Amino acid sequence: MSTKASRSAARLMLAPAVILLLGWMLVPLTLTLIFSFQRYLPLRGGFQGWVGFENYVRFVTSSAFWPSVQATVIIVGGVLLITVTLGILLAILLDQPMWGQGIVRILVIAPFFVMPTVSGLVWKNMFMDPNNGLLSHLWRFFGADPVIWLSDASMLSIILIVSWQWLPFATLILLTAIQSLDSEQLEAAEMDGAPVLSRFWHIILPHLSRAVTIVILIQTIFLLAIFAEIFVTTQGSFGTRTLTYLIFQRVLESQNVGLGSAGGIYAVILANIFALFLMRIVGKNLDR
Amino acid sequence: MGQIVLEQVTKSFGDVTVIPPLDLTIEDGEFTVFVGPSGCGKSTLLRLIAGLEDVTSGEIRIDGKECSTIPPAKRGLAMVFQSYALYPHMTVRKNIAFPLRMAGLDRAEQDRRVVQAAAVLNLTDYLDRRPGQLSGGQRQRVAIGRAIVREPAAFLFDEPLSNLDAALRVGMRLEISELHNRLKTTMIYVTHDQVEAMTMADKIVVLRAGHIEQVGSPLQLYRAPRNLFVAGFIGSPKMNLIEGPEAARHNATTIGIRPEHIAISATEGRWSGTVGVSEHLGSDTFFHVQDTGLGESVTVRADGEVSFRHGDRIFLTPRDDMIHRFDAKGLRIA
Amino acid sequence: MARTVRTHRKTLNTALAWGIGLMMFFPILWTMLTSFKTEAQAISDPPVWFFFDWTLENYRVVQERSNYSRFLWNSIIIAGGSTVLGMIIAIPAAWSMAFVPSNRTKDILLWMLSTKMLPAVGVLYPIYLIFIQLGLLDTRIGLTIVLMLINLPIMVWMLYTYFKEIPGEILEAARMDGAGLREEILYVLTPMAIPGIASTVLLNIILAWNEAFWTLNLTAARAAPLTAFIASYSSPEGLFYAKLSAASTMAIAPILILGWFSQKQLVRGLTFGAVK
Numbered sequence: 001m002s003t004k005a006s007r008s009a010a011r012l013m014l015a016p017a018v019i020l021l022l023g024w025m026l027v028p029l030t031l032t033l034i035f036s037f038q039r040y041l042p043l044r045g046g047f048q049g050w051v052g053f054e055n056y057v058r059f060v061t062s063s064a065f066w067p068s069v070q071a072t073v074i075i076v077g078g079v080l081l082i083t084v085t086l087g088i089l090l091a092i093l094l095d096q097p098m099w100g101q102g103i104v105r106i107l108v109i110a111p112f113f114v115m116p117t118v119s120g121l122v123w124k125n126m127f128m129d130p131n132n133g134l135l136s137h138l139w140r141f142f143g144a145d146p147v148i149w150l151s152d153a154s155m156l157s158i159i160l161i162v163s164w165q166w167l168p169f170a171t172l173i174l175l176t177a178i179q180s181l182d183s184e185q186l187e188a189a190e191m192d193g194a195p196v197l198s199r200f201w202h203i204i205l206p207h208l209s210r211a212v213t214i215v216i217l218i219q220t221i222f223l224l225a226i227f228a229e230i231f232v233t234t235q236g237s238f239g240t241r242t243l244t245y246l247i248f249q250r251v252l253e254s255q256n257v258g259l260g261s262a263g264g265i266y267a268v269i270l271a272n273i274f275a276l277f278l279m280r281i282v283g284k285n286l287d288r
Numbered sequence: 289m290g291q292i293v294l295e296q297v298t299k300s301f302g303d304v305t306v307i308p309p310l311d312l313t314i315e316d317g318e319f320t321v322f323v324g325p326s327g328c329g330k331s332t333l334l335r336l337i338a339g340l341e342d343v344t345s346g347e348i349r350i351d352g353k354e355c356s357t358i359p360p361a362k363r364g365l366a367m368v369f370q371s372y373a374l375y376p377h378m379t380v381r382k383n384i385a386f387p388l389r390m391a392g393l394d395r396a397e398q399d400r401r402v403v404q405a406a407a408v409l410n411l412t413d414y415l416d417r418r419p420g421q422l423s424g425g426q427r428q429r430v431a432i433g434r435a436i437v438r439e440p441a442a443f444l445f446d447e448p449l450s451n452l453d454a455a456l457r458v459g460m461r462l463e464i465s466e467l468h469n470r471l472k473t474t475m476i477y478v479t480h481d482q483v484e485a486m487t488m489a490d491k492i493v494v495l496r497a498g499h500i501e502q503v504g505s506p507l508q509l510y511r512a513p514r515n516l517f518v519a520g521f522i523g524s525p526k527m528n529l530i531e532g533p534e535a536a537r538h539n540a541t542t543i544g545i546r547p548e549h550i551a552i553s554a555t556e557g558r559w560s561g562t563v564g565v566s567e568h569l570g571s572d573t574f575f576h577v578q579d580t581g582l583g584e585s586v587t588v589r590a591d592g593e594v595s596f597r598h599g600d601r602i603f604l605t606p607r608d609d610m611i612h613r614f615d616a617k618g619l620r621i622a
Numbered sequence: 623m624a625r626t627v628r629t630h631r632k633t634l635n636t637a638l639a640w641g642i643g644l645m646m647f648f649p650i651l652w653t654m655l656t657s658f659k660t661e662a663q664a665i666s667d668p669p670v671w672f673f674f675d676w677t678l679e680n681y682r683v684v685q686e687r688s689n690y691s692r693f694l695w696n697s698i699i700i701a702g703g704s705t706v707l708g709m710i711i712a713i714p715a716a717w718s719m720a721f722v723p724s725n726r727t728k729d730i731l732l733w734m735l736s737t738k739m740l741p742a743v744g745v746l747y748p749i750y751l752i753f754i755q756l757g758l759l760d761t762r763i764g765l766t767i768v769l770m771l772i773n774l775p776i777m778v779w780m781l782y783t784y785f786k787e788i789p790g791e792i793l794e795a796a797r798m799d800g801a802g803l804r805e806e807i808l809y810v811l812t813p814m815a816i817p818g819i820a821s822t823v824l825l826n827i828i829l830a831w832n833e834a835f836w837t838l839n840l841t842a843a844r845a846a847p848l849t850a851f852i853a854s855y856s857s858p859e860g861l862f863y864a865k866l867s868a869a870s871t872m873a874i875a876p877i878l879i880l881g882w883f884s885q886k887q888l889v890r891g892l893t894f895g896a897v898k
Contacts, residue, residue: 003342005359009803010718017715017778018730024771025737031748090642097628098636106882107643110650113881115832117852118870122653124856126863132665134652140667164649173897176889214893225741228834228849232856247743252839257747264744275739279732340794361800373795377813386809390800434799 029268035261043255055262059250068246071155071239076223078159079166080216086163087170087215088208092200094171095178105175112168116228123161124150124233154238161229166222170215177211178204210281217278224271243267290351290441290474291316292337297346297356299332299498306332307498309346314442314476314491316351319468322478323485323521324495330478331446333495337476338444339363350441361390366435367444370451372427374419374434380406381415384433391438405433408467425456432467442474449484461487482522486510494518516618519544525574525589527612530582540613540621547574547589549610554596557603561586563596577604650874657681657867664863680868688851690869697847697873699762700837701830704769705823708777711770713819716781717807721790731782738775742835753840760842768840769830776829777822780891784818785811821887824880828888831877848873 036055039048059065094105111119127133128149136146149157181204189199225244230236236245247267251260292314299307306329314320322330335341337348339360348356355363366387374383381402388398406412409429419427428448435443445464449457465488468475479485485492486506494501494509494517502514506522513519519527527544535543551557552575561580566573571592578585588604596602613621644651656664658676684690719727749768750759758764788811796810812819834849841850852873855866881888889897 003339003359006722006803007724010722010724013714014718014730016711017734017774020711020771021734021737021774025740028745028748028752029740031751032745035747093635093639093642096635096639097632098639099632100636100640104639104643105885107647109881109885110647110878112888113828113832113878114650114874115849115852115877116834117838117849118653118874119649121852121855121866122649122870125866126652126656127649132667132863134669137667137669164646167646169892172885173889173893176886176897211897214897218893221739225743225835227743228838228853231834231838232853244741244743248746248839251743251747252750261747264741264746267741268744271739271741271744272736275736278739279735282735283728283732338798340797360794360797361802365798367795367798369791369795371789371791373789373791375792375796375810375814377816386796386801387799390805434795438799 032261032264032268035257036265038258040257040261041255042257051258055258056265059259059262059266064241064246067239068241068243072224072242072244074155075158075162075226075240075242076220078155079162079223080219082159082163083167083170083219084212084215086167087174088205088212090167090171091174091178092204094175109168109172111164112166112172114165116165117232119161119165120229120232123157123164128157150234151238154234154240158229158233158240161233162223162226165229166219169219173215174208174211177208181207213281214278217274217281220274221271221278224267224274243270291349292442292474292476293347293349293352294333294337295347295349297333297336297348298344299329299336299341300344305498307336310498310500312493312500312503314474316474317472319465319475319477319488319490320493321485321489321491322476322493322495323480323482324501325521326480327497328495329498330480330495332498334367334444334446334476334478338365338367364438364441365444366438366440366442367446368428368431368435368448370447372419372431372448372451374427374430376419379416379418380411380422380430380433383419383430384411384437387434387438401437402433405437408436409433424452425460428452428460429463432464436467436471440473442476445475445477447479448477449479450481464488483524486522492522494521512620513544513612514620516542516544516614519612519614519620525587528584528586530584530586532583534582535613538611538613541616542614542618544612544614545606545610547587549607550586550588551605551607552588552590552594552596553603553605554600555603557605559586559604559606560601561604563598563600563602566596566598568592575602577602580604650878653867654871655867656864657871659864659867661862661864664867680864681872684865684869684872688854688869690851690872693846693848693851694872696762696845697831697849700765700769700845700847701827703762703766704773704830705826707766708770708774708826709819709823712774712777712781712822713812714807715778716785717811719778720782720785720788721793731779734775734778738772742772746839749836750839759840760845762845765837765840765845765847768836769833772833772836773826773829776891777826780822780825780887781815781818783890784815784822787818788814821884822891824884825888825891828877828881828884 037050037052039051040046041048090108094101094108098104125133127135130136130146130148135149139146147153185203186199189203194202226242227244227248230240230242230245234240236249243263244267247260247263250256250263294310294312296309296311297307298305298309322333324330332341336343339355339358343356346356347354350363375386378386384402384405385398388401406415409432411426411429411433414422414426419430422430449460452460461484477488489506491503492506492509493503496517502509502518509518509522513522516529520529523546525547527546529542529544531542535541559580559582561577564576564578564585566575569592573590573592573594575588575590575596576585577588580586586604615621657680659670659674660677660679663670663674719731753759753764793806793810796806801810832849837847837849838853852869855862855869
């Protein structure tokens with residue numbers, strides 16, 4: 001449905017969005033790429049010459065690199081495991097008939113709308129504080145020594161906080177996916193005599209597989225970029241320095257822009273690997 | 289006024305040619321029906337005339353004025369869409385007034401014309417409803433109302449009745465014909481239903497794969513189909529097409545005989561066969577006669593009172609003056 | 623018999639779901655409750671639940687001491703501004719891709735999505751540098767532009783999926799009826815797409831309000847929104863739980879309410895239409 005006139009109008013109206021996003025992507029990315037080949041210390045003499053791939057090598061060989069990769073993998077993996085598993089169970093539960101379904105749904109998804117700095121600080125102080133936190137009250141109530149969460153169990157704490165924020169997202173999407181399941185399919189299976197567990201295994205789970213993949217991909221992309229939760233809690237100490245946080249420190253705290261930029265390029269590549277998978281799924285969806 | 293002339297019009301989407309060069313003249317005041325199987329290009333042709341698609345080459349003249357690059361709004365045509373395409377967020381009144389509002393008519397004039405159109409279309413009681421609260425037939429009338437208030441040079445209808453149920457379709461068919469008789473404005477009507485074409489048209493344009501197969505009045509097409517395609521497409525039930533020795537006896541590759549032009553008898557006739565399925569319509573009965581030795585089964589129309597049973601042996605005699613002859617290329621032999 | 627089993631199961635479901643729901647909501651509830659306590663009650667062991675001296679003191683102190691309303695105002699301007707600006711750019715873009723698709727439309731859509739995947743930290747310094755050069759650092763306009771840009775792909779995508787559901791024939795009818803492009807978008811498309819546009823706006827406000835990478839890194843004092851204001855509580859002095867709770871409650875309450883309205887659309891927006 002189109003004529004030359006409407007096609008040229010369409011191009012004109014698409015242009016601002018495309019140009020802005022192109023600029024937003026290309027300009028900073030090009031700068032980062034350029035910086036990554038420089039020795040560039042803004043507070044200590046600025047530009048100090050081209051160094052080729054030295055920053056890339058130094059970034060991966062620095063003692064902080066592998067621990068940061070490890071921290072990233074553990075946090076992303078841990079959060080994914082918790083949110084997807086609990087998300088599926090919770091979605092199935094919420095799909096069952098019950099009283100006050102709407103209200104329960106609202107209660108469950110609420111954490112997603114809490115800004116990251118608030119959830120970081122509320123958990124850090126009011127729950128995980130070893131002296132005054134609610135969890136330490138609880139531990140003492142049972143006669144146990146309170147856990148010093150953010151230093152002794154720092155990873156677990158971060159995973160817990162972030163999972164609390166993202167479980168609603170997983171639940172909501174999986175619930176939407178479950179609700180799109182044709183109820184006649186389930187009834188047919190029930191007529192065929194399939195017990196509850198095998199209905200879950202052979203019908204519900206395969207139906208959810210696409211939604212689960214999408215949840216995993218989208219969450220991975222956001223979780224790789226987690227920042228504020230760490231910024232307001234551990235500041236990257238106690239082994240919680242993720243790749244994102246490491247790059248942030250190199251760039252803004254120690255102002256080693258060249259090194260940080262090399263790290264940034266790594267992060268871009270990493271994110272793009274996941275983005276590629278996500279885009280293939282979304283792209284297929286477009287064709288339908 | 290509303291004469292529409294297409295000259296060497298072509299349309300291709302990328303490498304695919306939908307309309308090869310095509311010439312057609314639609315006279316002022318004519319009710320022209322484009323008919324053909326789905327994918328024959330009839331809707332594309334209508335959209336080219338409307339200006340919703342660009343012609344790839346060629347000219348479209350409306351009242352002598354070359355229009356092929358003019359935007360749809362400026363061509364002075366009105367269109368009724370298959371889905372009615374009513375604006376769901378506007379009342380019937382606002383829907384009908386929309387083209388007038390776009391044309392910048394003053395409020396009083398808008399109202400006057402809307403009320404007038406509503407009276408013509410029996411929509412007066414529904415003016416303040418939304419399209420969602422109307423039945424299919426009412427929506428159809430609103431779409432027509434939106435078209436007539438503009439007083440266009442020509443109306444374009446794109447399969448307007450295909451979303452209606454059978455009973456309503458007959459009624460709307462009459463209403464549209466009635467409208468044409470009253471307005472005497474040029475109308476171009478696209479349909480795949482040859483019954484609609486036969487009953488409504490002054491002039492039928494039969495299309496296949498973008499080509500015009502034949503142009504003529506309904507009776508011209510019925511009496512003298514130019515080729516096998518038109519012969520098979522116009523008329524219901526379909527014309528019987530017979531090849532082989534029987535055709536050769538008439539010096540043709542294929543002969544055609546309509547079901548209504550075959551006499552049926554229990555005792556004697558030129559062809560014989562056994563009765564297969566019979567379709568009783570009350571007024572008429574259609575027998576599908578098998579094993580006639582003529583190739584496919586032959587459909588025969590008989591009076592509603594004639595009754596044969598499945599498997600009965602019967603005799604058929606075609607009316608010789610009603611036999612259509614076609615050559616090896618499928619063209620009519622005069 | 624079957625009925626009783628059903629009711630029995632329903633009761634069980636209800637109990638379980640409410641238990642989990644309350645657990646998930648508890649941190650928020652606790653924060654809200656604590657915001658009405660005195661600092662001493664806020665840390666008391668055993669904790670006090672509902673029977674304490676409800677006070678609005680914390681809210682008053684937060685406002686007085688740290689000028690809360692300034693941060694709130696920044697948040698509103700930045701979230702609102704980036705949304706309005708984004709919609710002005712996204713609506714025409716989504717229109718053209720939904721109704722005049724070309725063979726490149728799919729590629730453009732996916733490419734837009736890919737810009738959303740760009741890790742912020744990878745371009746932190748260049749943006750920082752550009753902001754300094756242009757004098758945008760710690761300004762509301764600078765942050766508004768950045769948040770508009772990071773959410774633009776989501777806006778375009780969401781609108782695109784909504785527009786796709788509007789039959790093209792209606793827009794063609796408008797064209798036949800004499801509407802120009804402007805009238806077509808203004809009088810026909812936009813009113814029909816109001817629900818979709820509203821939910822896009824809603825989701826975008828939520829995302830912009832809660833954004834906590836650029837807002838933390840590109841602001842200092844003047845343009846800092848609530849995310850940055852709350853972050854300042856990470857190195858507190860003295861007893862502060864009740865005040866932190868009051869500040870947090872004020873920061874999340876408006877968005878919680880908006881969020882509850884937009885939960886359905888959220889799925890579509892955040893999965894780029896892949897789950898509806």
